Amino acid sequence: GAVVSQHPSWVICKSGTSVKIECRSLDFQATTMFWYRQFPKQSLMLMATSNEGSKATYEQGVEKDKFLINHASLTLSTLTVTSAHPEDSSFYICSAIGGVENIQYFGAGTRLSVL
Amino acid sequence: AQSVTQPDIHITVSEGASLELRCNYSYGATPYLFWYVQSPGQGLQLLLKYFSGDTLVQGIKGFEAEFKRSQSSFNLRKPSVHWSDAAEYFCAVGATGTASKLTFGTGTRLQVTL
Numbered sequence: 001g002a003v004v005s006q007h008p009s010w011v012i013c014k015s016g017t018s019v020k021i022e023c024r025s026l027d028f029q030a031t032t033m034f035w036y037r038q039f040p041k042q043s044l045m046l047m048a049t050s051n052e053g054s055k056a057t058y059e060q061g062v063e064k065d066k067f068l069i070n071h072a073s074l075t076l077s078t079l080t081v082t083s084a085h086p087e088d089s090s091f092y093i094c095s096a097i098g099g100v101e102n103i104q105y106f107g108a109g110t111r112l113s114v115l
Numbered sequence: 116a117q118s119v120t121q122p123d124i125h126i127t128v129s130e131g132a133s134l135e136l137r138c139n140y141s142y143g144a145t146p147y148l149f150w151y152v153q154s155p156g157q158g159l160q161l162l163l164k165y166f167s168g169d170t171l172v173q174g175i176k177g178f179e180a181e182f183k184r185s186q187s188s189f190n191l192r193k194p195s196v197h198w199s200d201a202a203e204y205f206c207a208v209g210a211t212g213t214a215s216k217l218t219f220g221t222g223t224r225l226q227v228t229l
Contacts, residue, residue, distance in 0.1 A: 041224075043220060095159075104217060
């Protein structure tokens with residue numbers, strides 16, 4: 001089946017630093033990937049749509065300069081949380097479109113804790 | 116815009132009992148519907164999906180769901196719950212096809228008692 005790998009699974013950083021999260025489609029190519037954010041005991045909120053070779057499309061209310069997305073290849077999209085602050089602490093999940101049925105497959109998520 | 120409602124925030128069932136998790140959607144055309152399961156600290160695993168055709172859909176782990184257009188529902192069922200089914204369940208709808216971005220419901224947390 002289609003596998004999406006997300007790295008790291010957990011990261012702790014100091015306030016003001018930047019953190020990069022990687023999302024890789026391991027056995028398929030994905031022209032489109034999505035980035036979601038999930039607060040404790042809440043649903044997933046779409047942050048942005050990442051398209052290979054073009055700029056990401058951000059959802060309303062998501063700061064483009066805070067959450068930088070790069071989709072440089074058909075198997076890798078990265079989310080960089082710039083100048084992270086405690087309120088950015090959350091669970092970030094990526095997904096990639098692919099597989100035989102061309103549907104979303106999700107990574108295992110990254111827990112970000114900003115001190 | 117599409118939306119998804121999962122009326123039950125938390126459900127507790129005994130192991131071996133049957134289960135039904137409710138999902139109602141709002142969308143003008145034929146939706147693409149999904150059920151995902153999430154274990155604590157993990158990503159989402161696809162249980163089943165409905166695009167077209169037979170309205171009763173079979174999924175993994177013994178789950179099934181029925182699409183009812185007249186009720187705008189896509190309820191998830193399992194005849195006999197196992198303790199390992201305890202998790203968070205999310206219903207989602209996509210509007211523009213199989214590869215469209217998804218709108219998720221708020222989730223239902225399933226607790227299984229032994």
